[in-house]
Every structure is written in C-alpha cells, then in structure tokens.
Amino acid sequence: MLNTLQKPETWQQSMLSSVIAITEAADGDFSKIDRLVAASRDPHSTDLTIEHLARSPHSRIALTNRRSLGSIDLNALHQLPSDTLGYYYADYMLRHQLQHLVTSPATTEAEFIDNHMRETHDIWHVVTGSSIDMHGEIQLQAFCVAQLQLSRFWMALMTKNLLKASIYNIEAADGYLTALTTGWMMGKAAQPLFGVDWLSMWEMPLDRVRASLDIKLINN
Amino acid sequence: MLNTLQKPETWQQSMLSSVIAITEAADGDFSKIDRLVAASRDPHSTDLTIEHLARSPHSRIALTNRRSLGSIDLNALHQLPSDTLGYYYADYMLRHQLQHLVTSPATTEAEFIDNHMRETHDIWHVVTGSSIDMHGEIQLQAFCVAQLQLSRFWMALMTKNLLKASIYNIEAADGYLTALTTGWMMGKAAQPLFGVDWLSMWEMPLDRVRASLDIKLINN
Numbered sequence: 231m232l233n234t235l236q237k238p239e240t241w242q243q244s245m246l247s248s249v250i251a252i253t254e255a256a257d258g259d260f261s262k263i264d265r266l267v268a269a270s271r272d273p274h275s276t277d278l279t280i281e282h283l284a285r286s287p288h289s290r291i292a293l294t295n296r297r298s299l300g301s302i303d304l305n306a307l308h309q310l311p312s313d314t315l316g317y318y319y320a321d322y323m324l325r326h327q328l329q330h331l332v333t334s335p336a337t338t339e340a341e342f343i344d345n346h347m348r349e350t351h352d353i354w355h356v357v358t359g360s361s362i363d364m365h366g367e368i369q370l371q372a373f374c375v376a377q378l379q380l381s382r383f384w385m386a387l388m389t390k391n392l393l394k395a396s397i398y399n400i401e402a403a404d405g406y407l408t409a410l411t412t413g414w415m416m417g418k419a420a421q422p423l424f425g426v427d428w429l430s431m432w433e434m435p436l437d438r439v440r441a442s443l444d445i446k447l448i449n450n
Numbered sequence: 451m452l453n454t455l456q457k458p459e460t461w462q463q464s465m466l467s468s469v470i471a472i473t474e475a476a477d478g479d480f481s482k483i484d485r486l487v488a489a490s491r492d493p494h495s496t497d498l499t500i501e502h503l504a505r506s507p508h509s510r511i512a513l514t515n516r517r518s519l520g521s522i523d524l525n526a527l528h529q530l531p532s533d534t535l536g537y538y539y540a541d542y543m544l545r546h547q548l549q550h551l552v553t554s555p556a557t558t559e560a561e562f563i564d565n566h567m568r569e570t571h572d573i574w575h576v577v578t579g580s581s582i583d584m585h586g587e588i589q590l591q592a593f594c595v596a597q598l599q600l601s602r603f604w605m606a607l608m609t610k611n612l613l614k615a616s617i618y619n620i621e622a623a624d625g626y627l628t629a630l631t632t633g634w635m636m637g638k639a640a641q642p643l644f645g646v647d648w649l650s651m652w653e654m655p656l657d658r659v660r661a662s663l664d665i666k667l668i669n670n
Contacts, residue, residue: 245617250470275620375623385616385623389609396605397465400495403595403605411631 245269245386253390253397257364263387267344270382276340278380283343283424292425296342299349299429302330307432315439316432319356326362328352346424347374353428357439358416359447364391368406369413376417377424412448420445465489465606473610473617477584483607487564490602496560498600503563503644512645516562519569519649522550527652535659536652539576546582548572566644567594573648577659578636579667584611588626589633596637597644632668640665 239247248269252262283289307320323330331349336342351370358373360366371388378384388410395402421443431439440447459467468489472482503509527540543550551569556562571590578593580586591608598604608630615622641663651659660667 242617246470246473246613249613249617250466253466270616278620372627375627379624380620382616382620385612385620389612389616392605392609392612393466393469396490396602396609397462397469400498400600400602400605404599407592407595407634411634414627414631 241269241272245382249386249390249393252387253393257394266386266390267383270386271340271344272382275380275382276343279343279378280339282379283422286422286424288427289422289425292346293339293342296336296339298333298335298345299330301332304330310433311435313435313437314433315353315357315428315436318436319353319432322356322362323352343424350423350426350428354423357423357436357443357445358413358420359445360413364402365405365409367391369409369416372410372413373417373420376414377420377422416445416448461489461492465602469606469610469613472607473613477614486606486610487603490606491560491564492602495600495602496563499563499598500559502599503642506642506644508647509642509645512566513559513562516556516559518553518555518565519550521552524550530653531655533655533657534653535577535648535656538656539573539652542576542582543572563598563644570643570646570648574643577643577656577663577665578633578640579665580633584622585625585629587611589629589636592630592633593637593640596634597640597642636665636668 245266248262248266252259252266255262280293283293304320304323307316308324310316310320312321322328330352333345333349336345354360354370354373355362355366358370360370360373368388368391371384371391374384375381375388391406392403392410395406423443426443434442439445465486468482468486472479472486475482500513503513524540524543527536528544530536530540532541542548550572553565553569556565574580574593575582575586575590578590580590580593588608588611591604591611594604595601595608611626612623612630615626643663646663654662659665
C-alpha cells in the first residue's frame with residue numbers, strides 16, 4: 231500500500247502496512263498475525279530483546295539450550311489434582327478445544343523466542359489469569375510487552391487493538407485500557423516468565439506457582 | 451490512500467488514513483492533528499461523550515452554558531503567590547513560550563467540547579503534573595481517555611504514539627506505557643475536570659486544587 235514503483239518498502243513501511251492490515255481484519259485472523267510477526271522481526275530490536283532477556287539467569291539458560299516443551303498429554307495432565315498448574319492448563323486447553331502447539335527445533339535465539347512465546351502462550355494465559363476473550367488477550371499482550379520490553383511484535387499487536395477500538399468500537403476502549411493497565415502492572419511486578427521450566431511445575435498448586443513467580447492477580 | 455475510484459471513503463477509512471498520516475509525521479505536526487480531530491468527529495461517539503460528560507453536574511452546566519475562558523493575562527497571573535494555580539499556569543506558559551488559546555464561541559455541544567479541551571489543555575497539564583515532553587503528553591492523553599471515556603480523538607492520538615514507538619522507536623515503549631498507565635489511573639481516580647471553573651481557582655494553592663479534584667500524582 232505504501233509502495234511506489236521506484237522504491238522497495240522499508241521494513242518500517244512494511245510493518246505499518248501489516249498493522250493496517252491487521253487493524254482492518256477480523257479479530258483472530260492468524261494470517262495477518264503471521265504477517266506482523268514477520269514484519270516486526272528486525273535484527274536491532276531482536277538483539278535488544280535478547281539482551282534484555284539474558285539479564286535473567288533462567289531466561290539466559292533457555293536462550294542457550296533452546297529446548298522446546300515438546301508434546302504434552304493434556305488428558306493425562308487433566309487427571310492431576312484440581313488445584314495444580316497441570317490440571318488448570320489441561321482444563322483450559324480442553325475446555326476451549328485448543329491443542330498444545332509443538333514447535334520445530336530453533337536454530338537461532340530469535341527463532342527460539344518466537345517458538346517459546348507461541349508454545350507457552352496458553353500457559354501464560356493460565357498463570358496470569360488472563361481470560362480467552364479480547365480483554366484477556368490485551369491484558370496478556372501488555373504483560374508480554376512489560377516482560378520482553380523491546381518486542382515490536384507484542385507492542386504492535388496490543389496497539390492494533392487500541393486502534394481498532396478507537397475507529398470501530400469506541401465503547402470497548404474503557405475495558406481495553408483497564409486490561410492493558412492490569413497486564414502492564416502484573417508484567418512489571420512478576421519474575422521473568424520467559425524460560426521458566428513449566429514441565430517441572432505441573433504438579434505444583436497454581437497458587438504456589440503464581441507466588442513463586444510474583445504474579446499477583448489484580449481484580450478490576 | 452484507502453480510496454477507490456468507485457467508492458467514497460467511509461469515515462472509518464478516513465480515520466484510519468488520518469492515524470496513518472499522523473504516525474508517519476514528525477511529533478507535534480499540528481496539521482495532522484487537525485485532520486485527526488476532523489476525522490474522529492462522528493455523531494455517534496460525540497453523542498456518547500456528551501452523555502457521559504453530562505453525568506457530572508458541573509460538566510453538564512458547562513455543556514449548557516458553553517462559556518469560554520476568554521483571554522487571560524499571563525503576566526498578571528504570574529504575580530500571584532508562587533504556590534497558586536494561577537502562578538503555576540502562568541509560569542508553565544511563559545517558560546515554554548506558549549500563549550493561552552482564545553476560542554471562538556461554540557454553537558453546539560460538540561464544538562464546545564473541542565474548544566474547551568483545547569483552551570484548557572495546558573491547565574490540565576499543570577493540574578495533572580504532566581510534563582511538556584512526550585511522556586507528559588501520553589500521560590495526559592490517557593487521562594483524557596479515562597475522563598471522556600468515549601472520545602475517538604484522544605484514544606486515537608494516544609494510540610498513534612504507541613504505534614510510532616512500536617515501529618520507529620521501540621526503546622521508548624517502556625516509558626510510554628508507564629506514562630499511559632499513570633495517566634489512566636489518575637484520570638479514573640480524579641473528579642471530572644471537564645467544565646471546572648478554573649477562573650475562580652487561580653488564587654487557590656495548586657495542592658488544594660489537586661486535592662479538591664482528587665488528583666493524586668503518581669511518581670514512577
């Protein structure tokens with residue numbers, strides 16, 4: 231859209247086009263999200279994100295080992311006691327008919343960040359108490375911006391929801407900004423979730439998982 | 451940009467174009483802000499904003515009377531004791547070489563909302579402790595969204611700053627979101643500032659003005 235015949239798009243123009251496309255699309259259009267992921271992957275901000283993450287020991291180890299969670303038997307997890315992280319995760323996934331995403335091995339840190347954020351996205355939903363609706367998504371997006379700090383993707387994804395509200399659905403603005411504020415404050419207060427060894431925590435009560443990671447739910 | 455030869459732009463498309471234009475412009479490009487003001491003035495959201503404002507008695511009276519502040523002698527205000535609202539306002543304006551804006555009489559409620567928000571913008575800066583830099587602007591924009599609730603203009607203006615950060619200046623995102631969160635919480639906690647009779651408050655200490663309006667400064 232911002233192309234001319236003479237000049238190729240800069241990545242900034244390409245990113246702006248991606249945000250426009252996702253703003254004009256229906257909520258949850260994954261092809262537009264993939265386009266934004268690709269457009270927002272500039273080396274400079276990726277380096278900054280890696281540098282920021284590496285300040286936390288367990289996130290640094292995760293970036294080095296680049297280990298994926300692998301496949302997860304949700305039905306088995308669903309048999310755990312009903313106060314455990316494993317039960318809550320399985321219950322969330324089964325109730326919403328979601329499948330745990332298995333990612334392919336990452337060869338670079340940048341690729342691992344993408345993979346890890348995708349494969350743990352629904353675990354983050356559960357531990358941060360972020361609902362599956364748009365308020366929960368915005369809360370979690372703001373949480374991710376607070377935690378990754380320099381991620382163009384999460385910042386842009388969150389911003390497009392505010393842009394959609396300002397143009398198409400102004401009545402939603404109040405709820406969206408309350409969700410954003412909640413997620414931002416929770417993300418700032420919590421320990422870094424990136425690289426947490428979730429596989430070792432399935433049997434731990436969800437309350438204890440939250441306490442160990444300084445995740446304090448905020449009720450609005 | 452979103453035009454076709456066949457169909458005229460809808461106001462939503464026109465608003466999206468305005469946000470794109472202001473995102474691509476330098477900070478403080480007032481022609482782009484005016485374009486956004488015009489594009490975001492749809493009757494539905496204006497009605498909602500009026501309805502929301504009218505819930506507060508002094509805002510409702512202001513909407514009925516549609517009285518402007520008129521011209522203000524900043525040098526005279528600057529002679530007031532140095533703890534007063536008048537002194538602080540004059541000092542802010544003189545220090546930043548700003549002139550108090552005199553608006554023309556408003557014939558409709560919608561026009562009065564525009565005028566009143568413009569002519570009191572710098573007073574809002576002073577009473578909310580919002581600095582004149584981009585952090586202060588974003589803090590005040592979020593404050594305005596919280597106070598007017600259904601204003602497409604303030605929501606879009608604030609959002610374009612997040613969009614600019616996500617594309618052109620990701621290092622700014624952390625400070626911008628801290629400012630947004632601060633402004634949002636202050637705006638929610640404060641009494642409605644729309645229609646406050648500032649002219650009667652020049653000689654009051656700024657601390658007392660803030661206390662009377664439930665404005666609690668948040669230090670980050």
